[in-house]
Amino acid sequence: VGDYEIRETNAPTGWLVSTDTISAKVSADGQVVDAGRVNNERIDGTVSVKKVDETGAALAGATFGLFPVDASGVAASVPVMSATSGSDGIATFTNVHWGVYRVKETAAPEGYTISDAAPIVTVDAQHLTVDAGTVTDRPITGTVILTKTSDDGTPLAGVEFALYPVTKGSDGSTTVADVPAMRALSDANGRVSFDSVRYGMYELRETKGLPGYLTMEKPLGVVVTADGATIDLGQVVNTAERGAIRLLKTDAKSGDPLAGATFAIYRVEEDGTVAEEPSDTQVSGADGIVS
Secondary structure, eight states: OEEEEEEOOOOOTTBOOOOOEEEEEEOSTTOOOOOOOOOOOBOOEEEEEEEEOTTSOBOSOOEEEEEEBOTTSOBOSSOSEEEEOOTTSEEEEEEEOSEEEEEEEEEOOTTBOOOOOOOEEEEBTTBSEEEEEEEEOOBOEEEEEEEEEETTSOBOOSOEEEEEEEEEOTTSOEEEOSSOSEEEEOOTTOEEEEEEEESEEEEEEEEEOOTTBOOOOSOEEEEEOSTTOEEEEEEEEEOBOOOOOOEEOBOTTTOOBOOOOEEEEOOBOTTSOBOSSOSEEEEOOTTOEEO
């Protein structure tokens, strides 16, 4: 018999201890006093996920959504909350109510594709701190192609090209790397192909030409922004180096100019082979000059 004060001192796992204080008075032997109901609030959970690239390095700037999953296993189309990965690659959702959720990337860092991975997590009394694991993003890549020809349209094989990365500063200025990211040679059809070129800006330069041809004077700008895209730079022409040959046709005795003499010029290859057909044919004029 007497007056009493009732307080909760320890709550079940997953619930907060109630702050309510209940007063009860027992006035007779054997009396049962109904002290009423004590409600406990659930402790909200925390869900984290880590974003990495294909090498396992942490990626900042990836945005994830937390999508509720209903009893039939269908995820909502709109997330109840969002979180973005920091420099350590971790995105954390706090104050998550109990339930089942799908964790899905909604925006990838610049230069990367959005992952299809969408792990399902459960937040309840036994799972208040949940690690959704690691989600890997693949870099955006494209293909850069061109065709190398001479000025007469003949495909040129063995011409070397290189792609140099270009970075853009906060002031809008650009810097070209000293070392190329990739190199490629033209094939028998004059085709040059750079495969799996990562997202970004590049400068294409001809780094090794062919004897007898002028190299490309100005570099070409290349920008890779769409995954799987093919960027065709078209036909890149090398002009053949050309000179002039001049001779004078004269009479052996008098030294007077002779008109009407026909001369043909035959190309000699590096191995000494002489072409069967002439490259050009000219006839001396009245002044005896053949040019």
